[in-house]
Amino acid sequence: MRAIERDEELAEAVRLRESGNADEARLRLQALSESWPDDARIAYQTAWAHDVLGREAEAVPHYERALRVTSPALPPSDRSEALLGLGSTYRVLGRFHEAGTTLRRGVAEFPEHGALRAFLAMALHNEGRHQESVRLLLELLAETSADETVREYRRAIGVYARDLDSTVG
Known part of the structure; x- marks a missing residue:
């Protein structure tokens, strides 16, 4: 299969997934993945198709491969x-430790990506690191909330987020 055909088939599989036909998309992406094992985009889309179907364990190796392939690497988005x-x-x-490690790497690479920070907070909670989890969520809230009352107290929330046990203002 040539690269042009690969790209057309990849685009069609993505359209299938986006239109709600994830089973068919997964089958097509699985076949593409076998033909193009070093294509990060195909690995990523294959992982996503498995994930959408609740086949998380099967998604993992595809995500790992998508992140490992460097030539060409996935675009930043x-x-x-x-x-x-x-x-x-x-x-x-x-697999909470692996979740935390992966999400920390994501936050380090993409510090402005709020969803990465929110998911990291969940993983930290699962690891029993509740204080760090709450701190991260409070910082995210203070930075991103459109709620005027939160915005009014943004600075105080940020200060308390760094020292949750503090009772003195």
Whole structure:
């Protein structure tokens, strides 16, 4: 199969997934993945198709491969989503340490990606790191909320987020 045909088949599989036909998309992506094992985009889309269907354990190796392939690597927008998908999938599978490690890497690479930070907070909670989890969520809330009452107290929320046990203002 030539690269042009690969790209057309990949686009069609993505359209199938987006239109709600994830089973057919998964089958097509699985076949593409076998033909193009070093294509990060195909690996990422294959992972996503498995994830959408609740086949998280089967999604993991595809996410891992998508993030490992460097030539060509995923574009940043897909890479951030692949890190989120893999971290979230590890978490769903009860692999909390791996979830935290993956999501930390995502936050380090994409510090402005709020969803990565929110999912990291969930993984931290699962690891029993409740204080760090709440701190991360409070910082995210203070930085991103459109609620005027939160915005009014943004600075105080940020200060208390760094020292949750403080009772003195």
